[in-house]
Amino acid sequence: MTHAADLPLWIALPVALLLLLGAALALTGAIGLLRLGSFYERVHAPTLASTLGIGCVLLASMLFFSVLGSRLVLHEVLIAAFVVLTTPVTLMLLTRAALHRDRREGSEEVPPATASHVERK
Amino acid sequence: MTRWLPHPLVAASLLGLWLLLVESLSPGSILLGAALAVAGSRALAALTPPTARLRRFSTVPGLLLDVAVEVVRSNNAVARIILGAAGTRIRQSGFAFIPLDMHSPYGLAALACILTATPGTVVVDYDAAGNVMLLHVLDLVDEETWVRIVKDKWEQRLMDIFE
Numbered sequence: 040m041t042h043a044a045d046l047p048l049w050i051a052l053p054v055a056l057l058l059l060l061g062a063a064l065a066l067t068g069a070i071g072l073l074r075l076g077s078f079y080e081r082v083h084a085p086t087l088a089s090t091l092g093i094g095c096v097l098l099a100s101m102l103f104f105s106v107l108g109s110r111l112v113l114h115e116v117l118i119a120a121f122v123v124l125t126t127p128v129t130l131m132l133l134t135r136a137a138l139h140r141d142r143r144e145g146s147e148e149v150p151p152a153t154a155s156h157v158e159r160k
Numbered sequence: 161m162t163r164w165l166p167h168p169l170v171a172a173s174l175l176g177l178w179l180l181l182v183e184s185l186s187p188g189s190i191l192l193g194a195a196l197a198v199a200g201s202r203a204l205a206a207l208t209p210p211t212a213r214l215r216r217f218s219t220v221p222g223l224l225l226d227v228a229v230e231v232v233r234s235n236n237a238v239a240r241i242i243l244g245a246a247g248t249r250i251r252q253s254g255f256a257f258i259p260l261d262m263h264s265p266y267g268l269a270a271l272a273c274i275l276t277a278t279p280g281t282v283v284v285d286y287d288a289a290g291n292v293m294l295l296h297v298l299d300l301v302d303e304e305t306w307v308r309i310v311k312d313k314w315e316q317r318l319m320d321i322f323e
Contacts, residue, residue: 063188064235064239067239067243070242070243071242074211075242079253079255079282079296080298082244082282082296083238083280083281083298086276086280087235087238087279088276089277090235090277091232091235112183116181117177117180121275123277124273126276126277127272127273127276127277127283128273131272131283131284133283134284135285137220138284138294143242149255150255
């Protein structure tokens with residue numbers, strides 16, 4: 040970050056905007072984690088940070104270091120791919136664990152395990 | 161494919177991944193990446209995954225683009241819900257059963273990842289016997305609407321690719 044001041048304005052503006060947007064989305068996700076009602080609702084909130092939030096930050100990072108280093112920086116593509124592939128798996132594990140526990144406790148909130156009542160079209 | 165290189169596509173992806181990671185195209189890193197790719201694809205073969213056949217690979221870029229558009233759109237929608245800017249309508253979250261026609265394990269995995277990565281929907285459960293997916297939707301207007309969205313927007317196109 041020592042050369043941040045050398046960055047031309049036309050590239051500094053989009054980098055700053057993308058960083059702010061990404062940070063705002065991460066903050067919104069965190070607020071959602073606090074505000075939403077049930078566990079199944081709260082699990083939706085962090086996806087804001089893990090999709091568009093991280094996307095904006097990575098794009099800003101690519102722009103910044105590609106211009107400063109005057110070469111194309113592609114590490115961020117890998118970060119994005121790994122985040123996109125691993126976050127859904129984590130979320131599904133969490134929700135399935137919650138569902139398993141709720142069904143064992145006989146919670147009224149969750150639907151039954153057998154889906155035989157679902158009509159096929 | 162052969163005993164020597166069982167999963168050429170996986171091996172090529174691993175090599176690409178390695179070259180991106182070291183950010184160099186020197187002979188040394190290509191050699192090391194190729195060795196890792198061959199080792200990785202043979203390790204995968206030892207796990208004996210179900211066979212995948214990618215048909216109509218040409219539709220994949222379009223699908224990925226649609227996923228990106230959908231992610232941006234639903235980020236906006238979920239952010240509005242969280243910040244309380246979605247209007248005065250009472251929002252209700254809930255579960256939706258989605259009866260599926262797709263059986264390919266890779267197609268189902270891709271569908272689950274797309275739906276879960278999109279803010280506002282999370283795949284909660286999958287019943288293999290009835291081939292029914294249980295979805296939790298943050299803004300559930302009506303179960304039937306979501307069945308149509310999942311089936312028409314994603315399932316049909318994934319079936320074209322994987323089955």
